[in-house]
Amino acid sequence: MEDITLGSLLDVIGELFSDEISIAVSNTKEYVYYRPSKRVDLKISVGDPVKEGTIAYKALDSRQKVSEFINRDVFGIPYHGMSVPFMHNGELEGCVTAIYPALTDGKSVVTLKTTDGWLPIPFSKVIYIEAKDKKTHVYSEVASGTHKYTLQEFEYLLPKDSFIRCHRSFIVNVNHIQMIYPDTHSTFLLSMDNGEQVPVSQSYSSYFRKLLGF
Secondary structure, three states, X not given: OOXXXXXXXXXXXXXXXXXXXXXXXXXXXXXXXEEOOOOOOOOOOOOOEXXXXXXXXXXXXXXXXXXXXXXOOOOOOOEEEEEEEEEEOOEEEEEEEEEEEOXXXXXXXXXXXXXXXXXXXXXXXXXXXXXXXXXXXXXXXXXXXXXXXXXXXXXXXXXXXXXXXXXXXXXXXXXXXXXXXXXXXXXXXXXXXXOOEEEEOHHHHHHHHHHHOO
């Protein structure tokens, strides 16, 4: 027990939380630990300073728990979070921050670039999204086209109750999955209702199973 490190202890504690939550720990000036999640990664590195405008900065400054939405101006992506400062012998020592993916900002369509122009597609009609040939391709019930957003940006835009990242190159709308087939090495193949198949990679398979409950 004497050899346990802060990092290993926090890794274990992190396993108790949802796969959608990232965890950051800082002292009063810089981050000393960071564990990203599948759904939101602020690309924090140990040793990075606690930036003004972040939830961690606000918690340290106020010495109180802070919970709010932070826009993309700080880390390049929007997020929700909660930060709680901790004390020792009455002195402020740092804070622990839980980082959640931002919910959709009110948009309800994905606007595709097609050969004829731009076509708004309701979220519900989007079947899956694929990163291929340095472009983001969106496949829907109505049409297919490209979009300027990356898959990571789509993860924060799309409603998380319907869309799941299942592969480094794919996001799927679970409402369009017809069947889930086992594949090699603990992976799966998704049969979508447009006749296409989408892979679930090994790195996302346990997360995918947990979210769909099987």
